[in-house]
Amino acid sequence: MNKLLKALVFDGQISVSVLDTTDMVNDAIKIHSLSPVAAAALGRTLTACTFMAYGLKNKGDKLFVTVKGNGKGGKITVCGNGELQMRGYVENPSLDLPLRSDGKLDVGGFIGKTGKLNVTKSMGLKEPYTGSSNLVSGEIAEDFTAYYALSEQIPTAVALGVRIGKDLKCIGAGGVIVQAMPFASEKALKKAEEIILTITNVSELVETIGAEGIMDKYFSCTKFENFTPQYKCLCSRENTERILASLGKKECMDIINEEGEIKVDCEFCNTVYTFDINDVNKIFN
Ligand SMILES: [Zn+2]
Incomplete structure:
Protein backbone atom coordinates (compact mmCIF):
# COMPACT_ATOMS: atom_id res chain seq x y z
CA MET A 1 0.00 0.00 0.00
CA ASN A 2 1.23 3.49 -0.82
CA LYS A 3 1.81 5.74 2.18
CA LEU A 4 2.46 9.34 3.06
CA LEU A 5 3.42 9.86 6.71
CA LYS A 6 3.62 13.40 8.09
CA ALA A 7 4.92 14.70 11.39
CA LEU A 8 6.38 17.79 13.01
CA VAL A 9 9.78 17.22 14.59
CA PHE A 10 12.43 19.27 16.42
CA ASP A 11 9.92 21.14 18.63
CA GLY A 12 7.54 21.59 15.73
CA GLN A 13 10.10 23.53 13.67
CA ILE A 14 10.49 21.01 10.88
CA SER A 15 7.79 19.21 8.93
CA VAL A 16 8.90 15.76 7.83
CA SER A 17 7.17 13.63 5.20
CA VAL A 18 8.03 10.02 4.45
CA LEU A 19 6.55 8.36 1.38
CA ASP A 20 6.24 4.77 0.26
CA THR A 21 5.19 4.87 -3.40
CA THR A 22 6.18 1.32 -4.37
CA ASP A 23 2.67 0.32 -5.52
CA MET A 24 2.23 3.61 -7.40
CA VAL A 25 5.44 3.00 -9.35
CA ASN A 26 4.38 -0.58 -10.11
CA ASP A 27 1.06 0.72 -11.45
CA ALA A 28 2.98 3.15 -13.67
CA ILE A 29 5.30 0.38 -14.90
CA LYS A 30 2.31 -1.80 -15.83
CA ILE A 31 0.41 0.98 -17.62
CA HIS A 32 3.35 2.42 -19.56
CA SER A 33 5.70 -0.61 -19.93
CA LEU A 34 8.52 1.50 -18.47
CA SER A 35 12.21 0.64 -18.78
CA PRO A 36 14.02 0.55 -15.39
CA VAL A 37 15.48 4.06 -15.80
CA ALA A 38 12.15 5.45 -17.07
CA ALA A 39 10.43 3.86 -14.04
CA ALA A 40 12.96 5.55 -11.75
CA ALA A 41 12.56 8.95 -13.46
CA LEU A 42 8.75 8.88 -13.51
CA GLY A 43 8.61 7.21 -10.08
CA ARG A 44 10.76 9.86 -8.41
CA THR A 45 8.66 12.61 -10.03
CA LEU A 46 5.39 10.94 -8.95
CA THR A 47 6.77 10.70 -5.40
CA ALA A 48 7.82 14.36 -5.20
CA CYS A 49 4.49 15.41 -6.73
CA THR A 50 2.53 13.35 -4.21
CA PHE A 51 4.23 15.38 -1.48
CA MET A 52 3.42 18.56 -3.39
CA ALA A 53 -0.24 17.53 -3.90
CA TYR A 54 -0.62 17.18 -0.13
CA GLY A 55 0.20 20.89 0.10
CA LEU A 56 -2.87 21.83 -1.98
CA LYS A 57 -5.50 23.49 0.21
CA ASN A 58 -8.61 21.54 -0.86
CA LYS A 59 -9.32 18.05 -2.12
CA GLY A 60 -10.57 19.34 -5.47
CA ASP A 61 -7.43 21.44 -6.10
CA LYS A 62 -5.23 20.21 -8.90
CA LEU A 63 -1.52 19.97 -9.55
CA PHE A 64 0.18 19.81 -12.96
CA VAL A 65 3.96 19.33 -13.15
CA THR A 66 6.32 18.91 -16.08
CA VAL A 67 10.03 18.10 -16.03
CA LYS A 68 11.59 18.86 -19.37
CA GLY A 69 15.31 18.34 -19.74
CA ASN A 70 17.63 17.88 -22.69
CA GLY A 71 17.95 14.10 -22.18
CA LYS A 72 16.66 11.42 -24.54
CA GLY A 73 13.95 10.33 -22.09
CA GLY A 74 11.95 13.41 -23.00
CA LYS A 75 9.36 15.28 -21.00
CA ILE A 76 7.77 13.90 -17.83
CA THR A 77 4.21 14.99 -17.02
CA VAL A 78 2.54 14.35 -13.67
CA CYS A 79 -0.93 15.37 -12.47
CA GLY A 80 -2.56 14.99 -9.11
CA ASN A 81 -5.13 16.41 -6.76
CA GLY A 82 -5.68 17.15 -3.08
CA GLU A 83 -7.01 13.62 -2.59
CA LEU A 84 -3.52 12.37 -3.57
CA GLN A 85 -4.83 10.69 -6.72
CA MET A 86 -1.73 10.80 -8.93
CA ARG A 87 -0.96 9.93 -12.54
CA GLY A 88 1.82 10.57 -15.02
CA TYR A 89 3.65 9.59 -18.17
CA VAL A 90 7.02 10.00 -19.83
CA GLU A 91 7.72 10.76 -23.47
CA ASN A 92 10.06 7.82 -24.14
CA PRO A 93 8.97 5.08 -21.73
CA SER A 94 11.00 2.26 -23.29
CA LEU A 95 14.34 4.10 -23.51
CA ASP A 96 16.92 2.37 -21.33
CA LEU A 97 20.42 3.56 -20.38
CA PRO A 98 23.45 1.78 -18.91
CA LEU A 99 23.79 1.98 -15.11
CA ARG A 100 26.01 4.73 -13.68
CA SER A 101 29.47 3.82 -12.42
CA ASP A 102 28.07 3.64 -8.85
CA GLY A 103 25.51 1.04 -9.96
CA LYS A 104 22.51 3.40 -9.78
CA LEU A 105 19.97 4.03 -12.53
CA ASP A 106 21.03 7.03 -14.63
CA VAL A 107 17.99 9.27 -14.08
CA GLY A 108 20.06 12.43 -14.66
CA GLY A 109 21.18 11.06 -18.03
CA PHE A 110 17.62 10.08 -18.94
CA ILE A 111 16.15 13.49 -18.13
CA GLY A 112 19.17 15.65 -18.93
CA LYS A 113 20.94 18.23 -16.82
CA THR A 114 19.56 21.38 -18.42
CA GLY A 115 15.90 22.22 -18.62
CA LYS A 116 12.90 23.33 -16.61
CA LEU A 117 10.67 22.15 -13.82
CA ASN A 118 7.23 23.74 -14.22
CA VAL A 119 4.46 23.64 -11.65
CA THR A 120 0.82 24.74 -12.01
CA LYS A 121 -1.58 24.58 -9.08
CA SER A 122 -5.27 25.18 -9.78
CA MET A 123 -7.03 26.17 -6.61
CA GLY A 124 -10.72 26.98 -6.80
CA LEU A 125 -11.81 29.98 -8.84
CA LYS A 126 -8.65 31.98 -8.40
CA GLU A 127 -6.06 32.24 -11.17
CA PRO A 128 -3.83 29.16 -11.12
CA TYR A 129 -0.50 29.51 -9.33
CA THR A 130 2.45 28.84 -11.61
CA GLY A 131 6.10 28.41 -10.66
CA SER A 132 9.18 27.33 -12.49
CA SER A 133 12.86 26.66 -11.89
CA ASN A 134 15.86 25.45 -13.86
CA LEU A 135 16.89 21.82 -13.48
CA VAL A 136 20.00 21.31 -11.33
CA SER A 137 20.98 17.73 -12.16
CA GLY A 138 17.96 15.99 -13.69
CA GLU A 139 18.08 13.58 -10.73
CA ILE A 140 14.68 14.97 -9.57
CA ALA A 141 15.36 15.28 -5.80
CA GLU A 142 17.81 18.17 -6.24
CA ASP A 143 15.56 19.70 -8.87
CA PHE A 144 12.57 19.79 -6.50
CA THR A 145 14.81 21.13 -3.69
CA ALA A 146 15.84 23.99 -5.98
CA TYR A 147 12.25 24.58 -7.06
CA TYR A 148 11.05 24.98 -3.47
CA ALA A 149 13.95 27.31 -2.62
CA LEU A 150 13.63 29.54 -5.67
CA SER A 151 9.98 29.48 -6.61
CA GLU A 152 8.17 28.99 -3.31
CA GLN A 153 10.93 30.28 -0.98
CA ILE A 154 10.52 27.38 1.44
CA PRO A 155 13.76 25.75 2.66
CA THR A 156 13.28 22.09 1.71
CA ALA A 157 15.49 19.02 1.47
CA VAL A 158 14.44 16.06 -0.63
CA ALA A 159 15.66 12.47 -0.88
CA LEU A 160 13.98 10.18 -3.41
CA GLY A 161 14.60 6.66 -4.63
CA VAL A 162 13.19 3.93 -6.84
CA ARG A 163 14.58 0.39 -6.84
CA ILE A 164 13.77 -1.96 -9.69
CA GLY A 165 14.11 -5.73 -9.29
CA LYS A 166 15.25 -8.25 -11.89
CA ASP A 167 11.74 -8.98 -13.21
CA LEU A 168 11.15 -5.25 -13.91
CA LYS A 169 9.10 -4.90 -10.75
CA CYS A 170 9.61 -2.01 -8.36
CA ILE A 171 10.69 -3.46 -5.00
CA GLY A 172 10.98 -0.16 -3.13
CA ALA A 173 10.15 3.44 -3.95
CA GLY A 174 9.64 6.50 -1.85
CA GLY A 175 10.98 9.70 -0.46
CA VAL A 176 11.93 11.64 2.63
CA ILE A 177 11.24 15.37 2.55
CA VAL A 178 11.91 17.92 5.28
CA GLN A 179 10.58 21.44 5.16
CA ALA A 180 11.19 24.36 7.49
CA MET A 181 8.19 25.85 9.28
CA PRO A 182 8.14 29.70 9.07
CA PHE A 183 9.58 30.07 12.62
CA ALA A 184 12.24 27.34 12.27
CA SER A 185 15.70 28.15 13.62
CA GLU A 186 18.83 27.84 11.49
CA LYS A 187 19.96 25.10 13.84
CA ALA A 188 16.84 22.96 13.36
CA LEU A 189 17.02 23.40 9.60
CA LYS A 190 20.70 22.43 9.50
CA LYS A 191 20.03 19.34 11.60
CA ALA A 192 17.21 18.24 9.28
CA GLU A 193 19.33 18.82 6.17
CA GLU A 194 22.19 16.81 7.66
CA ILE A 195 19.85 13.89 8.27
CA ILE A 196 18.60 14.01 4.66
CA LEU A 197 22.20 13.96 3.41
CA THR A 198 22.78 10.66 5.24
CA ILE A 199 19.76 9.08 3.55
CA THR A 200 21.33 7.96 0.29
CA ASN A 201 19.33 4.75 -0.11
CA VAL A 202 15.65 5.68 0.35
CA SER A 203 14.33 2.86 -1.83
CA GLU A 204 16.30 0.25 0.10
CA LEU A 205 15.05 1.68 3.40
CA VAL A 206 11.44 1.60 2.17
CA GLU A 207 11.94 -2.02 1.16
CA THR A 208 13.58 -3.11 4.43
CA ILE A 209 12.22 -0.99 7.32
CA GLY A 210 9.25 0.75 5.67
CA ALA A 211 8.06 4.33 5.97
CA GLU A 212 7.34 3.95 9.70
CA GLY A 213 10.84 2.56 10.25
CA ILE A 214 12.38 5.59 8.50
CA MET A 215 10.38 7.98 10.72
CA ASP A 216 11.60 6.18 13.80
CA LYS A 217 15.22 5.59 12.76
CA TYR A 218 16.03 9.04 11.43
CA PHE A 219 13.64 11.33 13.34
CA SER A 220 12.88 9.31 16.51
CA CYS A 221 9.27 9.83 15.58
CA THR A 222 6.57 7.24 16.25
CA LYS A 223 3.48 9.47 16.08
CA PHE A 224 2.45 10.75 12.69
CA GLU A 225 -0.48 11.35 10.39
CA ASN A 226 -1.01 8.65 7.78
CA PHE A 227 -2.39 9.23 4.26
CA THR A 228 -2.90 6.86 1.32
CA PRO A 229 -1.92 8.21 -2.11
CA GLN A 230 -2.67 6.17 -5.21
CA TYR A 231 -2.11 6.02 -8.96
CA LYS A 232 -5.51 6.90 -10.35
CA CYS A 233 -6.50 8.31 -13.70
CA LEU A 234 -9.68 10.40 -13.70
CA CYS A 235 -10.45 10.19 -17.40
CA SER A 236 -13.89 8.96 -18.50
ZN1 LIG B 1 -6.93 7.96 -18.30
Missing part, protein backbone atom coordinates in the same frame (compact mmCIF):
# COMPACT_ATOMS: atom_id res chain seq x y z
CA ARG A 237 -15.99 8.62 -21.65
CA GLU A 238 -18.18 11.52 -20.44
CA ASN A 239 -15.16 13.82 -20.04
CA THR A 240 -13.89 12.80 -23.47
CA GLU A 241 -17.32 13.61 -24.96
CA ARG A 242 -17.05 17.07 -23.42
CA ILE A 243 -13.66 17.57 -25.10
CA LEU A 244 -15.14 16.55 -28.47
CA ALA A 245 -18.11 18.89 -27.90
CA SER A 246 -15.67 21.76 -27.34
CA LEU A 247 -13.92 20.90 -30.63
CA GLY A 248 -17.16 21.58 -32.51
CA LYS A 249 -19.30 19.47 -34.83
CA LYS A 250 -17.51 20.40 -38.06
CA GLU A 251 -14.09 19.40 -36.73
CA CYS A 252 -15.47 16.07 -35.42
CA MET A 253 -17.29 15.26 -38.68
CA ASP A 254 -14.12 16.04 -40.66
CA ILE A 255 -12.25 13.39 -38.65
CA ILE A 256 -15.12 10.88 -39.05
CA ASN A 257 -15.16 11.48 -42.83
CA GLU A 258 -11.40 10.96 -43.05
CA GLU A 259 -10.79 8.19 -40.51
CA GLY A 260 -14.21 6.56 -40.11
CA GLU A 261 -14.07 7.08 -36.34
CA ILE A 262 -12.51 9.29 -33.67
CA LYS A 263 -9.98 7.73 -31.33
CA VAL A 264 -8.95 9.58 -28.18
CA ASP A 265 -6.04 8.07 -26.27
CA CYS A 266 -5.56 9.00 -22.59
CA GLU A 267 -1.84 9.46 -22.10
CA PHE A 268 -2.04 8.84 -18.35
CA CYS A 269 -3.67 5.37 -18.42
CA ASN A 270 -3.57 4.40 -22.13
CA THR A 271 -7.34 3.92 -22.32
CA VAL A 272 -8.59 4.50 -25.87
CA TYR A 273 -12.06 6.01 -26.31
CA THR A 274 -13.60 5.40 -29.74
CA PHE A 275 -16.49 7.38 -31.24
CA ASP A 276 -18.33 6.55 -34.47
CA ILE A 277 -20.72 8.73 -36.45
CA ASN A 278 -23.69 7.79 -34.23
CA ASP A 279 -21.75 8.76 -31.09
CA VAL A 280 -20.78 12.10 -32.65
CA ASN A 281 -24.39 12.81 -33.66
CA LYS A 282 -25.51 12.06 -30.09
CA ILE A 283 -22.91 14.47 -28.66
CA PHE A 284 -24.18 17.35 -30.81
CA ASN A 285 -27.93 16.65 -30.52
Whole structure:
Protein backbone atom coordinates (compact mmCIF):
# COMPACT_ATOMS: atom_id res chain seq x y z
CA MET A 1 0.00 0.00 0.00
CA ASN A 2 1.23 3.49 -0.82
CA LYS A 3 1.81 5.74 2.18
CA LEU A 4 2.46 9.34 3.06
CA LEU A 5 3.42 9.86 6.71
CA LYS A 6 3.62 13.40 8.09
CA ALA A 7 4.92 14.70 11.39
CA LEU A 8 6.38 17.79 13.01
CA VAL A 9 9.78 17.22 14.59
CA PHE A 10 12.43 19.27 16.42
CA ASP A 11 9.92 21.14 18.63
CA GLY A 12 7.54 21.59 15.73
CA GLN A 13 10.10 23.53 13.67
CA ILE A 14 10.49 21.01 10.88
CA SER A 15 7.79 19.21 8.93
CA VAL A 16 8.90 15.76 7.83
CA SER A 17 7.17 13.63 5.20
CA VAL A 18 8.03 10.02 4.45
CA LEU A 19 6.55 8.36 1.38
CA ASP A 20 6.24 4.77 0.26
CA THR A 21 5.19 4.87 -3.40
CA THR A 22 6.18 1.32 -4.37
CA ASP A 23 2.67 0.32 -5.52
CA MET A 24 2.23 3.61 -7.40
CA VAL A 25 5.44 3.00 -9.35
CA ASN A 26 4.38 -0.58 -10.11
CA ASP A 27 1.06 0.72 -11.45
CA ALA A 28 2.98 3.15 -13.67
CA ILE A 29 5.30 0.38 -14.90
CA LYS A 30 2.31 -1.80 -15.83
CA ILE A 31 0.41 0.98 -17.62
CA HIS A 32 3.35 2.42 -19.56
CA SER A 33 5.70 -0.61 -19.93
CA LEU A 34 8.52 1.50 -18.47
CA SER A 35 12.21 0.64 -18.78
CA PRO A 36 14.02 0.55 -15.39
CA VAL A 37 15.48 4.06 -15.80
CA ALA A 38 12.15 5.45 -17.07
CA ALA A 39 10.43 3.86 -14.04
CA ALA A 40 12.96 5.55 -11.75
CA ALA A 41 12.56 8.95 -13.46
CA LEU A 42 8.75 8.88 -13.51
CA GLY A 43 8.61 7.21 -10.08
CA ARG A 44 10.76 9.86 -8.41
CA THR A 45 8.66 12.61 -10.03
CA LEU A 46 5.39 10.94 -8.95
CA THR A 47 6.77 10.70 -5.40
CA ALA A 48 7.82 14.36 -5.20
CA CYS A 49 4.49 15.41 -6.73
CA THR A 50 2.53 13.35 -4.21
CA PHE A 51 4.23 15.38 -1.48
CA MET A 52 3.42 18.56 -3.39
CA ALA A 53 -0.24 17.53 -3.90
CA TYR A 54 -0.62 17.18 -0.13
CA GLY A 55 0.20 20.89 0.10
CA LEU A 56 -2.87 21.83 -1.98
CA LYS A 57 -5.50 23.49 0.21
CA ASN A 58 -8.61 21.54 -0.86
CA LYS A 59 -9.32 18.05 -2.12
CA GLY A 60 -10.57 19.34 -5.47
CA ASP A 61 -7.43 21.44 -6.10
CA LYS A 62 -5.23 20.21 -8.90
CA LEU A 63 -1.52 19.97 -9.55
CA PHE A 64 0.18 19.81 -12.96
CA VAL A 65 3.96 19.33 -13.15
CA THR A 66 6.32 18.91 -16.08
CA VAL A 67 10.03 18.10 -16.03
CA LYS A 68 11.59 18.86 -19.37
CA GLY A 69 15.31 18.34 -19.74
CA ASN A 70 17.63 17.88 -22.69
CA GLY A 71 17.95 14.10 -22.18
CA LYS A 72 16.66 11.42 -24.54
CA GLY A 73 13.95 10.33 -22.09
CA GLY A 74 11.95 13.41 -23.00
CA LYS A 75 9.36 15.28 -21.00
CA ILE A 76 7.77 13.90 -17.83
CA THR A 77 4.21 14.99 -17.02
CA VAL A 78 2.54 14.35 -13.67
CA CYS A 79 -0.93 15.37 -12.47
CA GLY A 80 -2.56 14.99 -9.11
CA ASN A 81 -5.13 16.41 -6.76
CA GLY A 82 -5.68 17.15 -3.08
CA GLU A 83 -7.01 13.62 -2.59
CA LEU A 84 -3.52 12.37 -3.57
CA GLN A 85 -4.83 10.69 -6.72
CA MET A 86 -1.73 10.80 -8.93
CA ARG A 87 -0.96 9.93 -12.54
CA GLY A 88 1.82 10.57 -15.02
CA TYR A 89 3.65 9.59 -18.17
CA VAL A 90 7.02 10.00 -19.83
CA GLU A 91 7.72 10.76 -23.47
CA ASN A 92 10.06 7.82 -24.14
CA PRO A 93 8.97 5.08 -21.73
CA SER A 94 11.00 2.26 -23.29
CA LEU A 95 14.34 4.10 -23.51
CA ASP A 96 16.92 2.37 -21.33
CA LEU A 97 20.42 3.56 -20.38
CA PRO A 98 23.45 1.78 -18.91
CA LEU A 99 23.79 1.98 -15.11
CA ARG A 100 26.01 4.73 -13.68
CA SER A 101 29.47 3.82 -12.42
CA ASP A 102 28.07 3.64 -8.85
CA GLY A 103 25.51 1.04 -9.96
CA LYS A 104 22.51 3.40 -9.78
CA LEU A 105 19.97 4.03 -12.53
CA ASP A 106 21.03 7.03 -14.63
CA VAL A 107 17.99 9.27 -14.08
CA GLY A 108 20.06 12.43 -14.66
CA GLY A 109 21.18 11.06 -18.03
CA PHE A 110 17.62 10.08 -18.94
CA ILE A 111 16.15 13.49 -18.13
CA GLY A 112 19.17 15.65 -18.93
CA LYS A 113 20.94 18.23 -16.82
CA THR A 114 19.56 21.38 -18.42
CA GLY A 115 15.90 22.22 -18.62
CA LYS A 116 12.90 23.33 -16.61
CA LEU A 117 10.67 22.15 -13.82
CA ASN A 118 7.23 23.74 -14.22
CA VAL A 119 4.46 23.64 -11.65
CA THR A 120 0.82 24.74 -12.01
CA LYS A 121 -1.58 24.58 -9.08
CA SER A 122 -5.27 25.18 -9.78
CA MET A 123 -7.03 26.17 -6.61
CA GLY A 124 -10.72 26.98 -6.80
CA LEU A 125 -11.81 29.98 -8.84
CA LYS A 126 -8.65 31.98 -8.40
CA GLU A 127 -6.06 32.24 -11.17
CA PRO A 128 -3.83 29.16 -11.12
CA TYR A 129 -0.50 29.51 -9.33
CA THR A 130 2.45 28.84 -11.61
CA GLY A 131 6.10 28.41 -10.66
CA SER A 132 9.18 27.33 -12.49
CA SER A 133 12.86 26.66 -11.89
CA ASN A 134 15.86 25.45 -13.86
CA LEU A 135 16.89 21.82 -13.48
CA VAL A 136 20.00 21.31 -11.33
CA SER A 137 20.98 17.73 -12.16
CA GLY A 138 17.96 15.99 -13.69
CA GLU A 139 18.08 13.58 -10.73
CA ILE A 140 14.68 14.97 -9.57
CA ALA A 141 15.36 15.28 -5.80
CA GLU A 142 17.81 18.17 -6.24
CA ASP A 143 15.56 19.70 -8.87
CA PHE A 144 12.57 19.79 -6.50
CA THR A 145 14.81 21.13 -3.69
CA ALA A 146 15.84 23.99 -5.98
CA TYR A 147 12.25 24.58 -7.06
CA TYR A 148 11.05 24.98 -3.47
CA ALA A 149 13.95 27.31 -2.62
CA LEU A 150 13.63 29.54 -5.67
CA SER A 151 9.98 29.48 -6.61
CA GLU A 152 8.17 28.99 -3.31
CA GLN A 153 10.93 30.28 -0.98
CA ILE A 154 10.52 27.38 1.44
CA PRO A 155 13.76 25.75 2.66
CA THR A 156 13.28 22.09 1.71
CA ALA A 157 15.49 19.02 1.47
CA VAL A 158 14.44 16.06 -0.63
CA ALA A 159 15.66 12.47 -0.88
CA LEU A 160 13.98 10.18 -3.41
CA GLY A 161 14.60 6.66 -4.63
CA VAL A 162 13.19 3.93 -6.84
CA ARG A 163 14.58 0.39 -6.84
CA ILE A 164 13.77 -1.96 -9.69
CA GLY A 165 14.11 -5.73 -9.29
CA LYS A 166 15.25 -8.25 -11.89
CA ASP A 167 11.74 -8.98 -13.21
CA LEU A 168 11.15 -5.25 -13.91
CA LYS A 169 9.10 -4.90 -10.75
CA CYS A 170 9.61 -2.01 -8.36
CA ILE A 171 10.69 -3.46 -5.00
CA GLY A 172 10.98 -0.16 -3.13
CA ALA A 173 10.15 3.44 -3.95
CA GLY A 174 9.64 6.50 -1.85
CA GLY A 175 10.98 9.70 -0.46
CA VAL A 176 11.93 11.64 2.63
CA ILE A 177 11.24 15.37 2.55
CA VAL A 178 11.91 17.92 5.28
CA GLN A 179 10.58 21.44 5.16
CA ALA A 180 11.19 24.36 7.49
CA MET A 181 8.19 25.85 9.28
CA PRO A 182 8.14 29.70 9.07
CA PHE A 183 9.58 30.07 12.62
CA ALA A 184 12.24 27.34 12.27
CA SER A 185 15.70 28.15 13.62
CA GLU A 186 18.83 27.84 11.49
CA LYS A 187 19.96 25.10 13.84
CA ALA A 188 16.84 22.96 13.36
CA LEU A 189 17.02 23.40 9.60
CA LYS A 190 20.70 22.43 9.50
CA LYS A 191 20.03 19.34 11.60
CA ALA A 192 17.21 18.24 9.28
CA GLU A 193 19.33 18.82 6.17
CA GLU A 194 22.19 16.81 7.66
CA ILE A 195 19.85 13.89 8.27
CA ILE A 196 18.60 14.01 4.66
CA LEU A 197 22.20 13.96 3.41
CA THR A 198 22.78 10.66 5.24
CA ILE A 199 19.76 9.08 3.55
CA THR A 200 21.33 7.96 0.29
CA ASN A 201 19.33 4.75 -0.11
CA VAL A 202 15.65 5.68 0.35
CA SER A 203 14.33 2.86 -1.83
CA GLU A 204 16.30 0.25 0.10
CA LEU A 205 15.05 1.68 3.40
CA VAL A 206 11.44 1.60 2.17
CA GLU A 207 11.94 -2.02 1.16
CA THR A 208 13.58 -3.11 4.43
CA ILE A 209 12.22 -0.99 7.32
CA GLY A 210 9.25 0.75 5.67
CA ALA A 211 8.06 4.33 5.97
CA GLU A 212 7.34 3.95 9.70
CA GLY A 213 10.84 2.56 10.25
CA ILE A 214 12.38 5.59 8.50
CA MET A 215 10.38 7.98 10.72
CA ASP A 216 11.60 6.18 13.80
CA LYS A 217 15.22 5.59 12.76
CA TYR A 218 16.03 9.04 11.43
CA PHE A 219 13.64 11.33 13.34
CA SER A 220 12.88 9.31 16.51
CA CYS A 221 9.27 9.83 15.58
CA THR A 222 6.57 7.24 16.25
CA LYS A 223 3.48 9.47 16.08
CA PHE A 224 2.45 10.75 12.69
CA GLU A 225 -0.48 11.35 10.39
CA ASN A 226 -1.01 8.65 7.78
CA PHE A 227 -2.39 9.23 4.26
CA THR A 228 -2.90 6.86 1.32
CA PRO A 229 -1.92 8.21 -2.11
CA GLN A 230 -2.67 6.17 -5.21
CA TYR A 231 -2.11 6.02 -8.96
CA LYS A 232 -5.51 6.90 -10.35
CA CYS A 233 -6.50 8.31 -13.70
CA LEU A 234 -9.68 10.40 -13.70
CA CYS A 235 -10.45 10.19 -17.40
CA SER A 236 -13.89 8.96 -18.50
CA ARG A 237 -15.99 8.62 -21.65
CA GLU A 238 -18.18 11.52 -20.44
CA ASN A 239 -15.16 13.82 -20.04
CA THR A 240 -13.89 12.80 -23.47
CA GLU A 241 -17.32 13.61 -24.96
CA ARG A 242 -17.05 17.07 -23.42
CA ILE A 243 -13.66 17.57 -25.10
CA LEU A 244 -15.14 16.55 -28.47
CA ALA A 245 -18.11 18.89 -27.90
CA SER A 246 -15.67 21.76 -27.34
CA LEU A 247 -13.92 20.90 -30.63
CA GLY A 248 -17.16 21.58 -32.51
CA LYS A 249 -19.30 19.47 -34.83
CA LYS A 250 -17.51 20.40 -38.06
CA GLU A 251 -14.09 19.40 -36.73
CA CYS A 252 -15.47 16.07 -35.42
CA MET A 253 -17.29 15.26 -38.68
CA ASP A 254 -14.12 16.04 -40.66
CA ILE A 255 -12.25 13.39 -38.65
CA ILE A 256 -15.12 10.88 -39.05
CA ASN A 257 -15.16 11.48 -42.83
CA GLU A 258 -11.40 10.96 -43.05
CA GLU A 259 -10.79 8.19 -40.51
CA GLY A 260 -14.21 6.56 -40.11
CA GLU A 261 -14.07 7.08 -36.34
CA ILE A 262 -12.51 9.29 -33.67
CA LYS A 263 -9.98 7.73 -31.33
CA VAL A 264 -8.95 9.58 -28.18
CA ASP A 265 -6.04 8.07 -26.27
CA CYS A 266 -5.56 9.00 -22.59
CA GLU A 267 -1.84 9.46 -22.10
CA PHE A 268 -2.04 8.84 -18.35
CA CYS A 269 -3.67 5.37 -18.42
CA ASN A 270 -3.57 4.40 -22.13
CA THR A 271 -7.34 3.92 -22.32
CA VAL A 272 -8.59 4.50 -25.87
CA TYR A 273 -12.06 6.01 -26.31
CA THR A 274 -13.60 5.40 -29.74
CA PHE A 275 -16.49 7.38 -31.24
CA ASP A 276 -18.33 6.55 -34.47
CA ILE A 277 -20.72 8.73 -36.45
CA ASN A 278 -23.69 7.79 -34.23
CA ASP A 279 -21.75 8.76 -31.09
CA VAL A 280 -20.78 12.10 -32.65
CA ASN A 281 -24.39 12.81 -33.66
CA LYS A 282 -25.51 12.06 -30.09
CA ILE A 283 -22.91 14.47 -28.66
CA PHE A 284 -24.18 17.35 -30.81
CA ASN A 285 -27.93 16.65 -30.52
ZN1 LIG B 1 -6.93 7.96 -18.30
